[in-house]
Amino acid sequence: MVSLWTKKFSKNSLDLYEERIGVGDATANFLIEKFEDQLAEEFGRNFAIFCSSGTGALVAALYFFRQFGFTKVSMPSTSWIANLNAVVATQMHPFFRDTNPSTLLAKWNRNTEEILTAIIHISGRISYPESLSKSPILEDFSQAHFSELEGYKAGKIGQISVASTGITKSLTTIHGGIILCDDENVYEWLKTFIRNGVTNNLVETWGHFGLNFKPNAANASIGLSEIANLQNTLEKIRAVKKQYIKELSEVEFVTLLPHRDLEIPLYVELHCEQGKKLKQFLLDRDIQVKMAPPPMFEAGYIDDSGSPLELLPGARKANETVVILPSGPDLTSEAIRLVTNSVKDFFRV
Numbered sequence: 001m002v003s004l005w006t007k008k009f010s011k012n013s014l015d016l017y018e019e020r021i022g023v024g025d026a027t028a029n030f031l032i033e034k035f036e037d038q039l040a041e042e043f044g045r046n047f048a049i050f051c052s053s054g055t056g057a058l059v060a061a062l063y064f065f066r067q068f069g070f071t072k073v074s075m076p077s078t079s080w081i082a083n084l085n086a087v088v089a090t091q092m093h094p095f096f097r098d099t100n101p102s103t104l105l106a107k108w109n110r111n112t113e114e115i116l117t118a119i120i121h122i123s124g125r126i127s128y129p130e131s132l133s134k135s136p137i138l139e140d141f142s143q144a145h146f147s148e149l150e151g152y153k154a155g156k157i158g159q160i161s162v163a164s165t166g167i168t169k170s171l172t173t174i175h176g177g178i179i180l181c182d183d184e185n186v187y188e189w190l191k192t193f194i195r196n197g198v199t200n201n202l203v204e205t206w207g208h209f210g211l212n213f214k215p216n217a218a219n220a221s222i223g224l225s226e227i228a229n230l231q232n233t234l235e236k237i238r239a240v241k242k243q244y245i246k247e248l249s250e251v252e253f254v255t256l257l258p259h260r261d262l263e264i265p266l267y268v269e270l271h272c273e274q275g276k277k278l279k280q281f282l283l284d285r286d287i288q289v290k291m292a293p294p295p296m297f298e299a300g301y302i303d304d305s306g307s308p309l310e311l312l313p314g315a316r317k318a319n320e321t322v323v324i325l326p327s328g329p330d331l332t333s334e335a336i337r338l339v340t341n342s343v344k345d346f347f348r349v
């Protein structure tokens with residue numbers, strides 16, 4: 001079987017953590033602090049917080065903005081459903097923007113001051129504010145660690161920028177999330193929020209709302225070892241896309257969704273009018289693929305998309321025509337060839 005995602009870890013990813021267990025220090029908080037220092041440096045921000053997941057990072061950031069009266073979020077229609085779920089969990093209301101099916105990025109719209117703007121980069125592609133945003137920007141760069149475009153660098157665009165470090169991300173800790181910001185007060189608030197609103201276990205009053213999205217030092221240890229190997233991982237991700245381009249360039253009716261120069265091509269996606277048929281054909285050959293995510297406004301538990309559905313046709317189209325192919329830094333060239341030969345066979349039958 002060819003998996004949707006292939007990633008291998010080095011044997012010594014947990015060495016730093018195991019050393020601490022050896023001296024009886026299972027919490028190993030210093031590893032978390034060391035990882036956070038490196039995250040702030042790598043992404044060029046004043047402060048970084050490591051937390052338990054990208055979803056936790058989103059919820060924390062949304063709660064932060066809610067304090068200032070924001071109840072509506074202008075957001076893309078196409079992304080991983082965690083983006084919508086975080087908005088629902090914080091009792092905010094989505095206001096969806098349509099998707100461009102040839103990039104999977106959301107179209108831009110001018111915002112009023114009352115609506116929080118969420119920017120989500122998809123599959124390494126940078127989404128950026130095409131005009132001045134009147135409201136603050138919450139950036140989700142889960143799928144675009146280390147991507148850049150025209151001076152916009154993922155992780156530096158939002159007043160608060162958040163990301164997942166889940167298994168299918170360029171910088172992975174297997175499970176985990178990142179929160180980045182430049183303002184010390186924002187940092188202190190968010191750092192306390194992800195610890196149930198308390199700074200330590202000895203407090204005598206409950207003054208600050210929060211939830212438990214605490215990070216874990218074993219994951220931080222994996223993150224430190226992944227950062228040390230980062231350039232190699234990014235090179236391998238680029239090589240996967242390059243091979244797909246080379247092998248599929250001459251197939252009629254198939255286009256690979258483009259990535260621009262400094263964008264990291266995290267996932268390889270193919271545009272094809274017969275997308276769902278191609279998906280089934282590949283699945284029947286034991287090749288794991290999936291369609292671009294269904295529009296989030298179709299989730300059965302929300303009753304208002306914020307804009308009329310006829311203004312949102314691109315997200316539905318993307319779900320019907322964009323096939324996400326097996327990807328990941330450790331996908332072998334033989335596996336890629338198996339996939340591309342099968343794509344060629346599909347168009348021959």
Ligand SMILES: Cc1ncc(COP(=O)(O)O)c(C=O)c1O
Nearest residue numbers: 053054055080082142164165166
């Ligand atoms: C764009 C985006 N946001 C948020 C998340 C949620 O992150 P996590 O799975 O770490 O909770 C993901 C996960 O894939 C994602 O792709």
